[in-house]
Amino acid sequence: QKEVEQNSGPLSVPEGAIASLNCTYSDRGSQSFFWYRQYSGKSPELIMSIYSNGDKEDGRFTAQLNKASQYVSLLIRDSQPSDSATYLCAVLFSGGYNKLIFGAGTRLAVHP
């Protein structure tokens, strides 16, 4: 079983729609979760962090966490072409220091 799983996509949505990105993880003891965005040829940049069950909103982005289901998601409202990128889910695994494990990423394409 992969440690952090994401659908590779591409996920194609029209401009203005809601994009929904999903991630599951294997370590039941994990407590910290992050979403990064990576444009082609660039390094990852942090979008959101979430530590508690439920929703966390920041502008057009909402992160959702369900630890019982070992599931974390990212919603992007009013998607823009500039949101087209690969979105990486990252999970801080328990039992070690700063062991942040990434999923393979979901490629999002927002078309006008």
Place this chain on the structure above:
Amino acid sequence: ETGVTQTPRHLVMGMTNKKSLKCEQHLGHNAMYWYKQSAKKPLELMFVYNFKEQTENNSVPSRFSPECPNSSHLFLHLHTLQPEDSALYLCASSEATTGVGGSPLHFGNGTRLTVT
């Protein structure tokens, strides 16, 4: 200068060469990381250093040798690499924490390595 700086940006080396990648962070962090990013693969954690001490070696071959002389600098020494080691090598830094409230990573721009 702020953030995480990696040099060189691009590196081409033969399998018998020895080279080093350098990373410097100006964020006051005390944890530093090396990740490898190959095409169509997840970011692979290689090494983690907390307060200059190595706390994670993710089964990395010995042809990759990290060095962390202080909390601001991290090196990756390379020798007798293989063509399959060609990838983007990313350095990152964060606060050294565990568990709840783990600190997010700040990445450098990476070194694009090609082994011929």
